[in-house]
Amino acid sequence: MAKKPQGSGCSPSGSSEALQALLVELEQFGQENDAAIANRPRRMLNITRDTGEFLSVLVQSTNAQRILEIGTSNGYSTLWLAQGAQKIGGHVTTIEQSEFKLELAAKNVERSGLSEVITQLCGEAGGLIENRPDANVDLIFLDAKRSEYVHWWPTIKRVLRKGGLLVVDNAASHADEMAAFMALVSADADVTTCTVPVGNGQFLATLSH
Numbered sequence: 699m700a701k702k703p704q705g706s707g708c709s710p711s712g713s714s715e716a717l718q719a720l721l722v723e724l725e726q727f728g729q730e731n732d733a734a735i736a737n738r739p740r741r742m743l744n745i746t747r748d749t750g751e752f753l754s755v756l757v758q759s760t761n762a763q764r765i766l767e768i769g770t771s772n773g774y775s776t777l778w779l780a781q782g783a784q785k786i787g788g789h790v791t792t793i794e795q796s797e798f799k800l801e802l803a804a805k806n807v808e809r810s811g812l813s814e815v816i817t818q819l820c821g822e823a824g825g826l827i828e829n830r831p832d833a834n835v836d837l838i839f840l841d842a843k844r845s846e847y848v849h850w851w852p853t854i855k856r857v858l859r860k861g862g863l864l865v866v867d868n869a870a871s872h873a874d875e876m877a878a879f880m881a882l883v884s885a886d887a888d889v890t891t892c893t894v895p896v897g898n899g900q901f902l903a904t905l906s907h
Contacts, residue, residue, distance in 0.1 A: 714811060716811065717777070717781065717810055717811060717812070720777070720806065720809055720810055721747075721750070721774070721777060721778075724744070724772065724773075724774045724777075724806060725744070725747060725774070727772075728743075728744040728772070728774060739796060739798070740798070743771060743841075744771060744772070744774040744775065745774065745775045745778075745841065745867055745897055745898070746896075746897035746898065748896055748897050749775075749778075749867065749896055749897030749898070749900065750774070750775060750777075750778035751778070752894075752896045752897070752900065753775065753778045753779055753782065753839060753865065754778050754779070754781050754782035755782070756782070756837065756863065756865065757779060757782030757783055757786070757788065757837060758782045758785055758786055760836065760837060760863055761786055761788075761836075762782075762783070762786075762788055762836035762837035762862075762863070763783075763786065763787065763788040763789065763836055764788065764789060764791075764834065764835050764836045764837075765779050765783055765788060765789065765790045765791070765835070765836065765837045765838075765839070766790075766791050766792075766793075766827070766830075766835045766837070766838045766839070766857070767779055767790060767791070767792040767793065767838075767839045767841075768792075768793050768823045768827070768838065768839070768840050768841070768842045768850075769793070769794065769823075769839075769840065769841040769842035769843075770792040770793065770794035770799060770800065770803045770818065771794065771799050771802075771803065771841075772799055772802040772803050772806060773792075773802065773803030773804075773806040773807055773810075774806075775839065775841060776790060776792045776803060776807065776816060777806065777807070777810050777812060779792075779839060780807075780810070780812040780815050780816050781812065783815050784812060784815050788815065788836075789815050789816075789817065790815060790816050790817070791816075791817045791819060792816065792817070792818055792819065793819045793820075793821065793823045793826050793827075793842075794818070794819075794820060795820070795821060795822055795823065797820060800818060800820050803818060804818060823842055823846070823850065824846060824849065824850055824853070827850065827853050827854065827857060828853050830853075830857045831857070832856055832857065833856075833857070833858070833859040833860065833862075834857050834859070835857050835858050835859065835862060836859060836862050836863070837862060837863045837864075837865070838854060838857075838858055838862070838863070838864045838865070839865050839866075839867075840854070840864065840865065840866040840867070841866070841867040841868070844868065844872060844875040844876060844879070845875070847866070847876075847879040848878055848879050848882055851879065851882055851883060855886070855888070855889075855905070858905055859905070860905050860906065861904065861905060861906075862904065862905055863902065863903070863904050864883075864901075864902065864903040864904070865900055865901070865902055866879070866880075866900065866901040866902075866903075867897070867898055867899075867900060868898045868899060869893045869898070869899035869900055869901035870893070870895065870898055870899025871898035871899060872898075873899070876901065880893075880901055883901075883903050884903075888905055888906050889903050889904065889905060889906070890903070890904050890906065891903045891904075
């Protein structure tokens with residue numbers, strides 16, 4: 699069985715060894731795949747392990763029953779969210795436009811033992827989230843096409859409940875691409891924001907009660 703990487707700050711206690719082994723396997727696959735492939739649609743572009751741990755803790759600490767992920771990739775981040783959701787009776791809905799990545803994720807979800815708490819949707823995220831009811835999501839994790847974020851913001855704000863949490867990856871690693879979106883959200887009087895130096899930088903925003 700693959701050994702867990704050293705230096706992992708707050709590993710989830712009580713998780714199955716099989717799930718932890720799968721997460722390590724997916725980390726290694728993502729790193730090796732992305733180092734060998736330059737074609738962006740075929741790269742996994744996974745979050746870092748500490749970001750995964752952070753997400754799992756956020757889900758549990760905020761009691762996020764209804765979680766929406768935009769950008770499944772091969773399901774690595776989905777499994778971290780679902781691991782937290784399973785412990786509190788929550789559910790993760792995850793959206794991916796690439797059928798290639800959706801199929802990879804489906805296999806990984808099946809292997810994870812978390813399939814009962816995960817719903818996968820295939821399609822363009824903007825259209826799919828428009829169909830969601832108001833204030834229907836407790837936590838949104840956004841890790842997709844950054845150029846679309848500004849256009850998605852009104853819908854994201856509408857579907858996120860008051861007191862809900864938005865988490866956006868790559869706030870530091872792609873600061874230029876994120877700048878317009880972060881400025882837009884931060885200027886909203888209904889929102890409180892911060893950026894935390896976890897992984898590639900996480901931009902957090904919560905709606906006022």
